[in-house]
Amino acid sequence: MSLATDKLDDKPTLYKQIRRDIESRILTGEWPPGHRIPFEHQLMARYRCSRMTVNKALSELAQADLIERRRRAGTFVRRPQHLSAVLKIADIRAEITALGRSYGYQLVQCTRRAASATDRARLGVRKTGKVIAITCRHSADNVPFALEDRLIDLEAVPEAASADFAAEPPGSWLLHHVPWTEAEHTISAVVADDRTADALGIAVGAPCLVIDRYTWRSARTLTAVRLLYPGESHRLVARFKGG
The missing domain is CATH 3.40.1410.10 (Chorismate lyase-like)
Structure with a gap:
């Protein structure tokens, strides 16, 4: 599976696509607990979208307890509680x-x-x-x-x-x-x-x-x-x- 690299508009459904892509990698085990998620600027480049769009996708993943965001360290796949x-x-x-x-x-x-x-x-x-x-x-x-x-x-x-x-x-x-x-x-x-x-x-x-x-x-x-x-x-x- 590869993250999308085609140019996409910052429309309401784009952040959902980003979330689905990351969520799929986590749930299939491709990205195991503790795996570092690409940095926001890397996701922005891959999806050709704004920081706001990436942040919205990551925020929803964090609320779903799939990832954890650590200040100055990055974002990681959350370990099972x-x-x-x-x-x-x-x-x-x-x-x-x-x-x-x-x-x-x-x-x-x-x-x-x-x-x-x-x-x-x-x-x-x-x-x-x-x-x-x-x-x-x-x-x-x-x-x-x-x-x-x-x-x-x-x-x-x-x-x-x-x-x-x-x-x-x-x-x-x-x-x-x-x-x-x-x-x-x-x-x-x-x-x-x-x-x-x-x-x-x-x-x-x-x-x-x-x-x-x-x-x-x-x-x-x-x-x-x-x-x-x-x-x-x-x-x-x-x-x-x-x-």
Whole structure:
């Protein structure tokens, strides 16, 4: 398929043709998620039309969530939004793989230490011995996907002391090795601070979706985790059935 190069008048139907041409390339997979759309001046030359006509076509494509326009960077085919069910504990690695994207993992920091008062308060316990504090980053197609900040109570999960969290994400390891009986999700939103913005490749002050999760076994807290996602590319969906 080739974009039209014949001389066309700037009439009301021209922007629709431009939109259809670009939309077709996206929907057929010729232009995959993350692909850069030609710059406006290039589209103007190909279609021999005004910037206003090109901008109208791109604006409609953006409204349809097919493309995203980034200031000073250009226009790109939009990546599929991630849908998460909030009533289950999902494996981020499995979620990304299920979306047909390549999973990446980076352990930023892993510290074993005596539990501080802050650690005990976060875990909801009065006293405990040692904890493992983990910060890691998940990516999809080499694009930052989520930042994870996790605390594991070693008194409740002693086997975590020998786990290799540099090789396996802590969430995946816990789901496959540690049974739990109860969990809680709290969903909120924050703006990215310097650390979060740098880790997720977003601007300072950009919105982030936050999931705070706690898991228990027999009333003992196993782990507390905070997951931060770029707000513009994530949403949560849960479907319920009536009784």
